[in-house]
Amino acid sequence: MTMLLATAAALFIAMMMVLIRLFAGPTLYDRVLAVNTFGTLTVLLLGLLGFITERPDFLDIAMLYALINFVSTIAILKFFRYRALGRRSLQDED
Amino acid sequence: MSNGLIGVAVIDILLFLFLVLTAIAITRLRNLFAVVMLAGVFSLLSAALFVTLDAMDVAFTEAAVGAGISTVLLLGTLALTVRDEKPVTHSAFLPLLICTIAGATLIYGTLDMPPFGAADNPVQTHVAPDYLERTPVEIGIPNTVAAVLASYRGFDTLGEVVVVFTAAIAVLLLLGGGGRSRRHDDVSDERKKD
Numbered sequence: 001m002t003m004l005l006a007t008a009a010a011l012f013i014a015m016m017m018v019l020i021r022l023f024a025g026p027t028l029y030d031r032v033l034a035v036n037t038f039g040t041l042t043v044l045l046l047g048l049l050g051f052i053t054e055r056p057d058f059l060d061i062a063m064l065y066a067l068i069n070f071v072s073t074i075a076i077l078k079f080f081r082y083r084a085l086g087r088r089s090l091q092d093e094d
Numbered sequence: 095m096s097n098g099l100i101g102v103a104v105i106d107i108l109l110f111l112f113l114v115l116t117a118i119a120i121t122r123l124r125n126l127f128a129v130v131m132l133a134g135v136f137s138l139l140s141a142a143l144f145v146t147l148d149a150m151d152v153a154f155t156e157a158a159v160g161a162g163i164s165t166v167l168l169l170g171t172l173a174l175t176v177r178d179e180k181p182v183t184h185s186a187f188l189p190l191l192i193c194t195i196a197g198a199t200l201i202y203g204t205l206d207m208p209p210f211g212a213a214d215n216p217v218q219t220h221v222a223p224d225y226l227e228r229t230p231v232e233i234g235i236p237n238t239v240a241a242v243l244a245s246y247r248g249f250d251t252l253g254e255v256v257v258v259f260t261a262a263i264a265v266l267l268l269l270g271g272g273g274r275s276r277r278h279d280d281v282s283d284e285r286k287k288d
Contacts, residue, residue: 001101004101005101008101008104008105012105012108015112016112019112019115019116019135022119022128022131022132022135023115023119023123023132025125025128028127028128031127031128031131032131034131035131035134035135038135038138039138039161042138042139042141042142045105045142046142046145049102049105049142049145049146052101052102052105053102057150058145058150061145061150061153061154061157064154064157064158065138065141065157065161068157068158068161068162069161071162071166072134072161072162072165072166075165075166075169076131076165076169079169079170079172079173
């Protein structure tokens with residue numbers, strides 16, 4: 001249990017540092033990376049939470065988080081590249 | 095109180111702290127892209143809080159809708175508008191007052207709530223034992239929540255599915271279909287003129 005709590009503390013310190021990067025920026029890519037890392041840390045925290053409460057049923061929701069995190073990162077980067085989500089804008093085609 | 099429960103309480107407090115920090119940052123930042131990113135983080139944090147409250151279904155919805163779809167929709171909106179919020183000119187006193195009153199009312203409402211998770215709460219003693227007893231006999235599946243959703247409240251769930259389906263069609267019509275064909279027409283018109 002001590003080991004799990006120490007891991008949780010380490011995760012929270014990491015989350016705090018990522019949040020600072022997210023608030024401060026300065027570039028957009030810092031923020032995208034920070035959001036992606038924060039999602040990964042949340043996945044880890046949820047997995048850990050299951051083992052702290054001795055019911056590791058939370059693992060499936062942690063998996064869902066991982067999937068959503070991946071999809072949102074792809075969407076954000078696509079938004080950067082094309083300035084639109086559905087398809088390329090007319091300027092890019094011409 | 096066991097070691098694990100104290101651990102969960104500390105995790106709860108830290109998650110709430112991060113939630114408040116994120117909310118303050120959302121109100122302070124002027125860069126709308128950063129605000130969208132922070133809104134996604136806000137949803138992730140609230141979903142994690144729902145998990146610590148054992149509300150798995152709510153957490154699933156919050157993670158899928160709040161962190162996933164909302165971020166994508168907000169980014170799509172951001173593509174159509176400016177990247178920075180206009181500076182606020184009017185005083186923030188009245189909104190602050192309203193928020194404080196609403197928050198104080200909500201906290202006042204929780205004061206006479208029964209203790210969280212106690213076995214003799216009204217929510218555990220009213221219809222829940224009835225469902226737990228009847229489900230194996232009447233429906234014959236092990237998951238009581240699924241039995242309530244799909245069988246006892248089947249029509250209610252059907253109505254919800256219809257509402258969500260209609261909303262999805264409406265959003266798709268607004269975002270995709272019409273715009274695409276019109277823009278293609280524009281392009282072909284311009285090429286004809288050329």
